[in-house]
Amino acid sequence: MRTFRRGRPLTPTLSRTGEGARRGLHPAWLAFLGLLLLALPARAGSLDRAGIERFFPAPLVVGERDDTVPVWPILKQEAGSYEVFAYAFESIDLAPIPGFGGTPPNLLVALAPDGSFRDVKVLSHHEPVFLEGLGSEPLFAFVEQYVGLSARRAIRVGRANARANGAAPQSVVDGISMATASTRVINESILNASLAVARRKLGFGAAANVGLKVEAKIAIYAPMTFDDLIAQGYARRFVVTNGEAEAAFRGTSVEGRAEGPPDAPLTDLVIAYLNVPTIGRNLLGENRFSALMRELGPGDHAVLVVSAGPLNPLGEDFVMGSIPDRIAIQQEGLVINARDMAIERRGAGMAGLPEGPWTILKIASQAGFDPSRPWTLSERIVRERGQILTEKVSRDFAIGYALPDTLFTREKPDAGPSWADSWAARGWELGAIAASLGLLIPVLVRQRGLVADQRRFEPFRLAFLAFTLLFIGWYAQAQLSIVTLVGLVRAAVGSGDLSFLLYDPPSLLLWAFALASLVVWGRGTFCGWLCPFGALQELAAWPAKRLGLRQVAVPPALDRGLRLVKYGLLAAILGAAALSSPLTDSFAEIEPFKTAITLYFVRSWPFVAYAAGLILLNLFVYKGFCRYLCPLGASLALGGRLRLLDWIPRRSECGSPCQLCKVRCRYGAIEPTGRVDYAECFQCMDCVTIIHDPGQCVPQVLARKRGRRIIPQPVAAE
Structure with a gap:
């Protein structure tokens, strides 16, 4: 020196x-490097069939593990047959995101066929703050918040008691003080693994649209008659005849129960996407269209369904504001959550529009629905047999719907990587430390x-x-x-x-x-x-x-x-x-x-x-x-x-x-x-x-x- x-x-x-x-290389580093060469990576799920069965005991039944994606179907018996109750999987098999212990947390997730979380359990973790620190109980309580939430939504981790302070319970889970970073890693592990399963097993093709902002161009409007809307494809007529329904039920115990001529309509629906002014303003009139747009939240969508046939698709016991049992909207294999807007049914629409039962279905912005791309509306038709032990058999019928993408503006917000929220939320702390x-x-x-x-x-x-x-x-x-x-x-x-x-x-x-x-x-x-x-x-x-x-x-x-x-x-x-x-x-x-x-x-x-x-x-x-x-x-x-x-x-x-x-x-x-x-x-x-x-x-x-x-x-x- x-x-x-x-x-x-x-x-x-x-x-x-x-x-x-x-100075050379310190002996401690030499010893460490020698041990490092002996180490072998090990990243795989830990549960076999017996392990899965401990979490899903009878009367649930564990099916065969999928050969292409590490998922166990969990079955339950319904009306003499087995239906999928949930898909169970370990997050480490599908989203091995390292936590602060350097190894990924491993969570057992049970995903329902509709994309909601049946259950989430912590199998293992090396998060330092929970190991002999806060203890694992706060972590167990944290993952329990996912039960009932939907993987279709972009769920984020808020501050402690965020939901009690007004955060939307459908899209926010309460964080844990002193464990903010760890809970965000766990949140990403759950969501990434669940979306991987949903895309493969549930047809979550539209999951990539979460956060996509698609809006109708307000400036585009042209007056049209009802026939013009039908001719342009802006409104679609969906008809299922008695003969088509009979063919679908052929070979079942309810075959031959048609109540009219084969060519007579059993169900006759008109469907239309209302956010586009040329469609909504013509169908509803200026005042009702304006009121509808005010009631919709930013990024929400409205779909009109009107019945002109003898079969009421809403059912006789339908409750306003609920999700219809017999009508479903799908896009790219994903069932979109569409709920009745509970608008009072008063007055008819434009000339030519049927006067039968109708509903306006609201699709929330978080659903990832993209009206500029094709989607389908399906109606479930149910037949019954027997008066004491009633047997029900159902069949689904669907019609496609598509609008020109020139009617819409598309904006995909750059949400950034999963860790970006941490930087945004702690910006002032970073500023203070940097200063x-x-x-x-x-x-x-x-x-x-x-x-x-x-x-x-x-x-x-x-x-x-x-x-x-x-x-x-x-x-x-x-x-x-x-x-x-x-x-x-x-x-x-x-x-x-x-x-x-x-x-x-x-x-x-x-x-x-x-x-x-x-x-x-x-x-x-x-x-x-x-x-x-x-x-x-x-x-x-x-x-x-x-x-x-x-x-x-x-x-x-x-x-x-x-x-x-x-x-x-x-x-x-x-x-x-x-x-x-x-x-x-x-x-x-x-x-x-x-x-x-x-x-x-x-x-x-x-x-x-x-x-x-x-x-x-x-x-x-x-x-x-x-x-x-x-x-x-x-x-x-x-x-x-x-x-x-x-x-x-x-x-x-x-x-x-x-x-x-x-x-x-x-x-x-x-x-x-x-x-x-x-x-x-x-x-x-x-x-x-x-x-x-x-x-x-x-x-x-x-x-x-x-x-x-x-x-x-x-x-x-x-």
């Missing part, structure tokens, strides 16, 4: 490449500025540490952890998907800054300024120092040995992760971060006692955990060997004869020779303050007393 004669400008210098080469980093950088760079003034610098440091603890740690939950490195290892030997990092923007911002600062300053920038638990220790030690609490002097030989412990812990944790050992999460508990920062000490007493014990130890052995036990600090110390700058200024007198900086360094990062051990430096800047202070720096004090001028003369590096 380059040193300087008295009086030479104290500026950082580039490390010699020879020194970096001599704090923007403040910190010039303070550290300009050593002759604030750092050189001890009276001003000490309050600044304490205030910044308080911000780190209170905002970065306890509020933004951005405590970096060895758990992230465990996740990286698990992802590396598994799917290779690192997207889980993007679900926690504040932590990712700090990781980016910490890695960049490694190259410039070493580990000290994060460990000394941005680690919330480190800040908690330092803030706790500050009043103890003022009260004169005496520190324990660790013998140098023991100190050197203890500093190696953290590297052994790092190798053990990452090695266990590479081998997919179940002990990995237990090993990671050597960090008290989850207890002290993520969970605010709200945890079972052994964990609280351990974290509190480390803070108490810190009062006597300053930052003992950071110096001896922290595996994250060990990883940063190894990464800090790439440091480009020996940025802490030194004088030739440093170490011989002056030992002031060494004595004042509470981390023991300055050797007796005056050399700085950057792997152990926490960038507290005390030594930098001393060397720039003419009243503290011993060589400057002596030179001033002797009235001598110090002339800089470089000294060759050792």
Whole structure:
């Protein structure tokens, strides 16, 4: 390392490449890489038939597992035959999105034929916040919210109690405080896996339209008669004769029950999409069309169904505002949820429109319905036999409907990737952290500025540490952890998907800054300024120092040995992760971060006692955990060997004869020779303050007393 004669400008210098080469690869990394080579990826569902049957006991029956998609049909008996009750599958087979433990959560999902969730269960997970933290009960309660919701909707995770505060219960689930990122990963796992099954088993072709905004062009209008609308295909007449119905029921127990001539209509419907002004205004009239458009929500659609035949498609017991039992709208194989708008049935429409029973069906914007593409309307015709034990047989009849796409505007909002919501929701937190980093950088760079003034610098440091603890740690939950490195290892030997990092923007911002600062300053920038638990220790030690609490002097030989412990812990944790050992999460508990920062000490007493014990130890052995036990600090110390700058200024007198900086360094990062051990430096800047202070720096004090001028003369590096 380059040193300087008295009086030479104290500026950082580039490390010699020879020194970096001599450092070599740390033994902990060699051990870890060896274990990594032995690891084999394992990502597959865990349930066989017996396992599935435990979740779906009799009278439900588990069918044969699909050969093309890992799905188990769950059957129930209806009227002497078996119908599909649900499709059961494991999310890890279809959407293995890594969580913050590095491995995907695995959930058992039961999807009904209509696309709604019958059940969702957590089979396994490695989410740190729920492992010996909050416990798994909040996670179990979180996934229970999906029961009854539809995979056709874009479900998002809101804040805790979001639905109680007015969020739509059909499209929002309540999040969990302190587990925002984990719940978003789980939400994406459930939805992505469910849509994959729905497309293959339920014909969810229109699922890709969720979020698509298709609107009729209001400016396009032409007056037309009813016959003109029929001729243009803007309104469709749907007729099923008695003969066609009889042919459909041929061979059943209700054959031969037609009640009229074969060519007479059994059902005669007129259907029309009303949002297009040329259709809606002509059919309903100006006033009723305007009222309808006001009642529809943004992106909603309205379909008119009018009956002119003897068969009422709504049924005699139809309730206004409900979903008709016998009418269904489908698009690309997906049944679209269409509900009666409960509009009072008064007055007829335009001339030529039948005067029979009618309904206006509302299709919500979340259904993914695209009126500019073909769709079908089907009617179910039911025949009955017997008066005591009635047997019902039904057949479906359908008609297609399509309008020119020139009548519509199409807008597909760029929703962005699944993690984009996290960045939008936490934008101001990111701004606050970025601003704090923007403040910190010039303070550290300009050593002759604030750092050189001890009276001003000490309050600044304490205030910044308080911000780190209170905002970065306890509020933004951005405590970096060895758990992230465990996740990286698990992802590396598994799917290779690192997207889980993007679900926690504040932590990712700090990781980016910490890695960049490694190259410039070493580990000290994060460990000394941005680690919330480190800040908690330092803030706790500050009043103890003022009260004169005496520190324990660790013998140098023991100190050197203890500093190696953290590297052994790092190798053990990452090695266990590479081998997919179940002990990995237990090993990671050597960090008290989850207890002290993520969970605010709200945890079972052994964990609280351990974290509190480390803070108490810190009062006597300053930052003992950071110096001896922290595996994250060990990883940063190894990464800090790439440091480009020996940025802490030194004088030739440093170490011989002056030992002031060494004595004042509470981390023991300055050797007796005056050399700085950057792997152990926490960038507290005390030594930098001393060397720039003419009243503290011993060589400057002596030179001033002797009235001598110090002339800089470089000294060759050792």
